[in-house]
Amino acid sequence: MHEVDMTRALIVTLSDWLASQSETPQVSKVHLVVGEFTCVEPVSLQFAFEVQTRGTFLEGATLEIQETPLIAFCHRCQQEYRPEIGIQYACPDCRSPMEDICSGRELKIDRVEYAGKEEEAGTGGAGARDSV
Amino acid sequence: MHQTINTAVGINLLHANQEGADHNRAHFDAWGITCLNLMSSPGAGKTALLEKTLEALSPSLKIAVIEGDMTTELDADRLRRYGVPVIAINTGRSCHLDSKMVAGGIHRLEHEHDPSTFDLVLVENVGNLVCPAEFEVGEHAKVALLSVTEGEDKPLKYPIMFREANCLLITKTDLVPYLDVDLQQLEANVRQINPRVTIIPVSARTGMGLEAWFAWVQATVAASPAALTPVAE
Ligand SMILES: Nc1nc2c(ncn2[C@@H]2O[C@H](COP(=O)(O)OP(=O)(O)OP(=O)(O)O)[C@@H](O)[C@H]2O)c(=O)[nH]1
Ligand SMILES: [Mg+2]
Ligand SMILES: [Zn+2]
Numbered sequence: 001m002h003e004v005d006m007t008r009a010l011i012v013t014l015s016d017w018l019a020s021q022s023e024t025p026q027v028s029k030v031h032l033v034v035g036e037f038t039c040v041e042p043v044s045l046q047f048a049f050e051v052q053t054r055g056t057f058l059e060g061a062t063l064e065i066q067e068t069p070l071i072a073f074c075h076r077c078q079q080e081y082r083p084e085i086g087i088q089y090a091c092p093d094c095r096s097p098m099e100d101i102c103s104g105r106e107l108k109i110d111r112v113e114y115a116g117k118e119e120e121a122g123t124g125g126a127g128a129r130d131s132v
Numbered sequence: 133m134h135q136t137i138n139t140a141v142g143i144n145l146l147h148a149n150q151e152g153a154d155h156n157r158a159h160f161d162a163w164g165i166t167c168l169n170l171m172s173s174p175g176a177g178k179t180a181l182l183e184k185t186l187e188a189l190s191p192s193l194k195i196a197v198i199e200g201d202m203t204t205e206l207d208a209d210r211l212r213r214y215g216v217p218v219i220a221i222n223t224g225r226s227c228h229l230d231s232k233m234v235a236g237g238i239h240r241l242e243h244e245h246d247p248s249t250f251d252l253v254l255v256e257n258v259g260n261l262v263c264p265a266e267f268e269v270g271e272h273a274k275v276a277l278l279s280v281t282e283g284e285d286k287p288l289k290y291p292i293m294f295r296e297a298n299c300l301l302i303t304k305t306d307l308v309p310y311l312d313v314d315l316q317q318l319e320a321n322v323r324q325i326n327p328r329v330t331i332i333p334v335s336a337r338t339g340m341g342l343e344a345w346f347a348w349v350q351a352t353v354a355a356s357p358a359a360l361t362p363v364a365e
Pocket of ligand 2: 178179180207256
């Protein structure tokens with residue numbers, strides 16, 4: 001259910017971002033970074049994205065999700081560790097509670113892909129090999 | 133032939149919501165209002181706690197409530213009996229309040245009352261253990277509630293809200309004698325995830341622990357940056 005809201009947030013944020021750009025290209029792919037320690041389930045997000053982008057400026061765009069693991073830092077042991085979500089968050093060596101989180105809280109639109117203009121592609125020469 | 137162009141965006145997915153939350157908080161600060169966001173799974177006792185809180189604190193603090201409910205105004209009606217403004221926000225199918233909905237509530241408060249006379253806005257979020265923690269609404273502190281009937285493992289299974297909470301109320305402690313719940317284990321599970329949270333066991337039924345909760349609210353209002361700001365508008 002919350003993936004619906006996350007997708008709505010994604011569409012709003014991207015449309016604001018596009019409005020701030022000098023040109024508004026047709027986005028073909030959206031790259032997201034989603035941390036393991038967030039309320040977002042990538043599979044559900046993929047599904048929600050497909051459904052909710054229909055009829056919007058993102059229609060036909062695909063979503064690429066890169067997941068980041070939950071990594072915490074234990075100050076006492078001066079080392080990183082990977083908490084076991086749902087089971088144990090304290091440091092496995094000294095039992096200190098989970099203080100600092102180094103990774104896993106990300107919910108970021110990393111980058112977007114779109115097709116360049118004809119002229120740009122033309123002047124690219126060898127770049128044409130990357131054509132879609 | 134088209135060349136694929138890659139452009140870095142680097143914006144948080146919840147950027148728009150976050151901006152809205154900051155905007156709401158700026159309003160609260162200008163009016164000298166402290167805002168608390170109450171979150172829990174459905175039925176953990178948010179409205180019951182608010183009833184007791186309004187009864188005890190509304191004589192000394194000027195309080196308004198923003199009540200998020202998926203369909204009904206039942207909770208709002210329960211709270212209106214205490215003579216404070218209750219702004220009901222029908223969240224529809226959304227399983228949490230977001231900053232835009234709360235902005236709508238703030239504008240109604242502004243329209244119908246003089247917001248600079250208020251000290252405290254209590255937001256009752258939609259009953260849901262997962263999402264509300266990711267959607268800030270402009271609060272100065274997050275209060276999570278977990279009832280003893282839910283079991284001591286819930287903080288481990290649904291950690292985000294417990295990680296983000298400034299205060300955790302363990303509610304319905306009057307029911308402990310009838311359950312197998314291990315309160316010490318429950319507290320330890322929360323502390324693993326959030327060593328800094330203030331934990332207060334309470335019962336809205338018997339009143340046990342409520343004084344400590346009221347004291348926490350009063351201290352938070354006193355310490356809030358909003359309280360330091362003289363009435364500006
Ligand atoms: N025994 C006991 N029951 C309680 C206590 N607090 C609340 N309840 C009961 O728990 C049920 C739910 O309480 P509410 O206050 O409506 O819970 P809520 O979190 O506001 O629920 P939603 O808004 O629907 O998510 C009601 O039947 C209350 O009477 C308590 O301290 N002890
Ligand atoms: Mg309620
Ligand atoms: Zn350690």
